[in-house]
Amino acid sequence: MNEANSVISVRRLTKVFRDFWMREKVAAVTDLDLDVRPHEVFGLLGPNGSGKSTTIKMILGLLFPSRGQVNVLGSLPTDVAVKSRIGFLPEESYLYPFLDARETLDFYGRLFKQNRRERRRRIDMLLDMVGLSGVAYRRVGEYSKGMQRRIGLAQALINDPDLLILDEPTSGMDPIGTRQFKDLIRTLSTRGKTILVSSHLLGDVEDTCDRVCVLYGGRKRAEGGINDLLAQKDHTQITTGALSDEDLAAVNELLRQRGKSVLDVSMPRDRLESLFLRIVSEAQQQKIATGGAVAGGAVAEFLRVGTGEDQNVIEQLVRKVDEAQQAPSVAPAEAGPKPQPRKEVLEDLISKPHTANAPSEPQKTEPVDVDADRSVIDSLLKDSKAEDE
Amino acid sequence: MTSMPSSMSGSRAAWVVLIESAALVVATAAWAIPAAMGSAVPPWAAGVSVVLLALELATLVWISGIRAVAIQTFHQCFRTKVGLAFIVLLAVSLAVLPLIMKGDGTLAGQLRTLLSYGTGIIAMLLSLVTIFLGASIVSNDVRAKHIFITITKPLPRWQYLLGRWLGLIALNALLLCVSAAALYGVAQYLRSRDSELNDEDRRAVETEVFAARGRVQADPVDVDSLVRSRLAQLRQEGKLEEALEAWGDRAGGKKDVAEQMLMQEVYKQVVEAVNSVGPGRMMAWKFSNVDTAGVAITGQATVLSVERADERIWVRCDGDLVKNTPPFSPVRIEKSHGRIISIKGSDMLVQFYGGLAQLNPLSLEGRQVTMHVDPTIQVTYKARATGEIPDNMLAGQWVVRNPQTGAIHLENRNDVLNRPATLTVSGQTVSDDGRVEVMFANGSPGSVKIAREDISILYPAGSFGWNYVRATALMLLMLVFLSALSVCAGSFVSFPVACMICFTMLPYSMARSFLTDAVRASVRVDGDVMAILGDLIVKTMSVLLPDFAVSLPGETLVDGLRISWLFLGQTAAVTIAMRTLLVLAVGCLLLRRRELARVQV
Numbered sequence: 001m002n003e004a005n006s007v008i009s010v011r012r013l014t015k016v017f018r019d020f021w022m023r024e025k026v027a028a029v030t031d032l033d034l035d036v037r038p039h040e041v042f043g044l045l046g047p048n049g050s051g052k053s054t055t056i057k058m059i060l061g062l063l064f065p066s067r068g069q070v071n072v073l074g075s076l077p078t079d080v081a082v083k084s085r086i087g088f089l090p091e092e093s094y095l096y097p098f099l100d101a102r103e104t105l106d107f108y109g110r111l112f113k114q115n116r117r118e119r120r121r122r123i124d125m126l127l128d129m130v131g132l133s134g135v136a137y138r139r140v141g142e143y144s145k146g147m148q149r150r151i152g153l154a155q156a157l158i159n160d161p162d163l164l165i166l167d168e169p170t171s172g173m174d175p176i177g178t179r180q181f182k183d184l185i186r187t188l189s190t191r192g193k194t195i196l197v198s199s200h201l202l203g204d205v206e207d208t209c210d211r212v213c214v215l216y217g218g219r220k221r222a223e224g225g226i227n228d229l230l231a232q233k234d235h236t237q238i239t240t241g242a243l244s245d246e247d248l249a250a251v252n253e254l255l256r257q258r259g260k261s262v263l264d265v266s267m268p269r270d271r272l273e274s275l276f277l278r279i280v281s282e283a284q285q286q287k288i289a290t291g292g293a294v295a296g297g298a299v300a301e302f303l304r305v306g307t308g309e310d311q312n313v314i315e316q317l318v319r320k321v322d323e324a325q326q327a328p329s330v331a332p333a334e335a336g337p338k339p340q341p342r343k344e345v346l347e348d349l350i351s352k353p354h355t356a357n358a359p360s361e362p363q364k365t366e367p368v369d370v371d372a373d374r375s376v377i378d379s380l381l382k383d384s385k386a387e388d389e
Numbered sequence: 390m391t392s393m394p395s396s397m398s399g400s401r402a403a404w405v406v407l408i409e410s411a412a413l414v415v416a417t418a419a420w421a422i423p424a425a426m427g428s429a430v431p432p433w434a435a436g437v438s439v440v441l442l443a444l445e446l447a448t449l450v451w452i453s454g455i456r457a458v459a460i461q462t463f464h465q466c467f468r469t470k471v472g473l474a475f476i477v478l479l480a481v482s483l484a485v486l487p488l489i490m491k492g493d494g495t496l497a498g499q500l501r502t503l504l505s506y507g508t509g510i511i512a513m514l515l516s517l518v519t520i521f522l523g524a525s526i527v528s529n530d531v532r533a534k535h536i537f538i539t540i541t542k543p544l545p546r547w548q549y550l551l552g553r554w555l556g557l558i559a560l561n562a563l564l565l566c567v568s569a570a571a572l573y574g575v576a577q578y579l580r581s582r583d584s585e586l587n588d589e590d591r592r593a594v595e596t597e598v599f600a601a602r603g604r605v606q607a608d609p610v611d612v613d614s615l616v617r618s619r620l621a622q623l624r625q626e627g628k629l630e631e632a633l634e635a636w637g638d639r640a641g642g643k644k645d646v647a648e649q650m651l652m653q654e655v656y657k658q659v660v661e662a663v664n665s666v667g668p669g670r671m672m673a674w675k676f677s678n679v680d681t682a683g684v685a686i687t688g689q690a691t692v693l694s695v696e697r698a699d700e701r702i703w704v705r706c707d708g709d710l711v712k713n714t715p716p717f718s719p720v721r722i723e724k725s726h727g728r729i730i731s732i733k734g735s736d737m738l739v740q741f742y743g744g745l746a747q748l749n750p751l752s753l754e755g756r757q758v759t760m761h762v763d764p765t766i767q768v769t770y771k772a773r774a775t776g777e778i779p780d781n782m783l784a785g786q787w788v789v790r791n792p793q794t795g796a797i798h799l800e801n802r803n804d805v806l807n808r809p810a811t812l813t814v815s816g817q818t819v820s821d822d823g824r825v826e827v828m829f830a831n832g833s834p835g836s837v838k839i840a841r842e843d844i845s846i847l848y849p850a851g852s853f854g855w856n857y858v859r860a861t862a863l864m865l866l867m868l869v870f871l872s873a874l875s876v877c878a879g880s881f882v883s884f885p886v887a888c889m890i891c892f893t894m895l896p897y898s899m900a901r902s903f904l905t906d907a908v909r910a911s912v913r914v915d916g917d918v919m920a921i922l923g924d925l926i927v928k929t930m931s932v933l934l935p936d937f938a939v940s941l942p943g944e945t946l947v948d949g950l951r952i953s954w955l956f957l958g959q960t961a962a963v964t965i966a967m968r969t970l971l972v973l974a975v976g977c978l979l980l981r982r983r984e985l986a987r988v989q990v
Contacts, residue, residue, distance in 0.1 A: 015988060017988040026988065028988045054988055057986040060537075060541045061540075061541070062537060062540070062541070062984065062985050062986035063984050063986050063988065064984055080400075080543050080544070080545045081400075081543060083541055083542055083543040083544075084542075084543040086541065088537075088538065088541045090534065090537045090538065092534075094533065094534040094535050094536075094537050094538050095535070095538065096461070096465065096535055098464070098465060098468040098469065099461075099464065103464070107457060107460075107461050108538070108539075108542060110453060110454075110456075110457035110460075111454055111457055111539070111542040111543065111544045112542065112543060113453050113454075113543075152538075155538065159542075
């Protein structure tokens with residue numbers, strides 16, 4: 001991919017954060033090369049603190065690179081003129097809370113030097129598109145988070161941008177909004193927009209992006225087309241109608257003999273989540289430095305709830321949870337069922353505290369146990385849900 | 390609010406503004422710096438600056454990005470209820486003030502107090518509002534990350550900053566207009582309410598408070614030549630050597646030191662002599678450049694009654710005369726000169742100087758006469774006793790004379806010492822080239838001192854209304870500077886630090902002339918390194934910071950003194966071109982180089 005054709009081209013980009021005495025504290029981004037091609041939806045993935053947001057801020061000129069180059073639509077990010085072709089939705093609503101939706105869009109429209117009639121036309125259409133026409137005269141500060149995301153999206157689109165930069169676009173949105181948002185991204189993409197999405201929500205990225213780049217510790221760990229990255233090239237998946245055992249035997253027979261027609265053959269795909277977790281855990285195993293969050297360790301010592309036996313109960317619980325949680329991160333790519341059936345774990349955990357309790361003080365310990373149970377259940381349920389999807 | 394699509398690209402707009410600013414700064418510096426050194430400046434020089442200034446402001450407002458940010462800033466300030474809080478505070482202050490402050494019991498005193506404290510409170514409250522809003526408006530945008538969206542639009546950072554500044558100015562202008570109008574209304578209400586005022590108070594209200602007067606100080610006396618002649622006299626009398634010997638003892642035998650000390654002593658004595666007058670003696674002052682400005686008002690009056698013993702008559706006047714004539718105005722009826730000593734409704738009591746004979750008093754009653762009210766000048770003075778004076782009252786005769794025609798105003802007066810007193814005199818005592826002579830014969834048993842800075846001639850020079858408008862404009866200029874200072878401070882440091890910077894600058898600005906004088910004095914006396922360093926710092930500050938003690942209208946307005954358009958224009962040009970633009974330029978540069986986001990890893 002040569003630089004001239006890229007909408008965004010990032011070369012050996014490094015951002016080092018210095019403290020007051022100009023000592024280097026953290027390398028937020030290190031030697032990053034990126035190319036976002038015209039008309040594609042590009043996903044920027046990475047755990048918290050991996051440098052996604054820093055990269056986007058450098059692309060927008062909100063931060064200045066320590067080293068390396070950023071080129072956006074053929075200009076430097078500090079070039080004001082190029083901003084008229086960019087739409088930006090930040091990770092949270094940074095809109096003025098005292099303006100209503102209409103005034104908000106009107107203000108940003110003015111900054112693009114649109115005349116009054118044009119502003120009004122676009123504002124009406126955008127409010128209709130994001131479903132806020134009915135509440136257009138309420139102040140943005142009174143909106144729920146999802147509504148603020150919607151008006152945030154509207155302001156990003158008011159200039160009909162060629163390049164759309166979306167930072168965590170679906171956070172705080174309800175499922176319907178999320179669905180609409182994803183459809184919108186696809187629609188905009190088919191209309192020739194180039195879109196850069198950064199997200200934690202892997203499902204969203206998987207559904208919308210053409211290409212992704214995974215960052216860890218400010219470095220690029222993987223980049224490529226979403227199909228290329230997720231394809232398991234050593235397997236083949238055949239999809240057909242319901243088959244009886246005989247049919248299956250026949251299919252096997254046929255396959256063995258080769259040459260018979262199959263309805264659908266495709267490579268089975270990794271789930272993006274598995275890919276993501278694998279990359280991150282590999283990085284962690286290689287002890288690559290990151291300024292961001294790493295997988296949490298044991299619960300801090302000082303977080304005690306009670307004394308004596310109660311404490312042991314908690315410790316046990318924690319250990320169980322750890323085991324349960326470690327399973328996907330240690331062997332994320334493993335297909336097939338988990339080694340331990342979920343229900344049993346659950347029951348095991350729920351029953352344990354009661355047997356461990358001293359019978360003489362049930363009132364004192366019970367609330368603690370209930371709380372502990374809840375969190376365990378929640379975490380397990382979340383896990384299993386993620387697995388089942 | 391029509392949005393005209395601006396064809397200017399960002400960088401072209403920047404060049405236009407930059408060139409205009411440079412022209413403004415150069416044009417202003419060309420006359421302001423020589424003026425600061427003490428040389429005379431033609432009035433049109435300030436005019437050029439003001440035209441350039443207007444052009445620049447118009448350009449700024451025309452740039453659509455700046456206009457959008459300014460309008461948004463105005464909304465923001467109003468919706469955060471700052472304006473409301475300000476108006477409530479001001480209303481309470483203005484309502485309470487006249488009740489608790491009665492001044493010296495006269496209406497004039499009450500009005501002076503109202504205007505003084507009123508403008509003071511407005512200026513103070515608005516300064517606070519400006520500093521808090523200005524310091525928060527950009528720093529809060531950065532802290533709350535609102536600026537992420539705004540600055541990733543095609544809006545250059547300098548336009549963002551100037552928009553914020555102009556929006557704040559618009560808010561200030563609105564609040565200032567509302568509050569100044571309220572204060573004006575209260576003052577006019579108090580003026581119209583009390584119809585049973587005594588005549589002296591009424592005169593003071595009409596000619597000293599609701600007035601815009603020019604002031605002329607007495608021509609300087611050549612003290613050096615007086616000192617020389619005094620020394621010559623000492624030498625002639627053979628007392629000089631004697632005195633030098635006496636001083637020589639104190640100076641430790643050094644002759645040059647003794648000479649210097651003697652010179653200082655003689656100088657002191659001469660100055661004292663020039664400013665003092667013993668009992669039964671006279672002192673005189675000369676004034677030049679007095680401008681009577683006004684013209685005589687002529688109207689019809691009917692003579693009601695004649696008090697022949699006191700040589701005065703009651704007349705009933707028509708509307709125009711009543712409206713425009715303060716008590717103690719000099720009048721002419723036919724060929725007799727006199728003055729109005731009392732006004733009751735539309736009836737006036739006229740006292741004649743030269744008797745009633747010329748008026749044919751027998752047929753006077755009931756007659757229709759033509760009355761001319763001459764423009765007046767006022768001599769104000771404050772005398773201090775240097776000897777024993779009973780009752781603390783200064784008695785004496787005042788003579789005001791036209792050196793050209795010889796026309797004389799003569800008045801015997803008794804004034805309270807240590808209080809300003811006013812002598813109202815016909816404008817006919819001013820010569821065509823604006824010269825007046827004033828003499829005072831001390832009729833008290835003790836000597837008194839009237840320092841040269843304590844006596845001046847005041848002459849009418851325009852209406853109070855326009856003076857008030859100019860005073861308000863001067864206050865706005867201060868707020869324009871403070872807006873720039875606080876917005877720029879807030880653009881590179883957090884809100885509390887920005888506030889601290891502004892509040893540190895404010896007292897320096899308020900007390901600048903005092904500081905300058907103090908440092909200058911210490912340089913003259915000591916001449917050491919620290920003093921020279923201090924002088925350098927103060928000189929730098931006097932370029933960077935405006936001098937609110939001079940440019941704020943407070944005392945000038947209260948004393949009924951005129952604020953000239955020229956002064957307003959010069960202050961506007963210097964405040965904006967030399968200081969505000971500099972602050973804004975620094976702010977723009979800092980904001981341009983600043984990383985608006987933080988690295989969050």
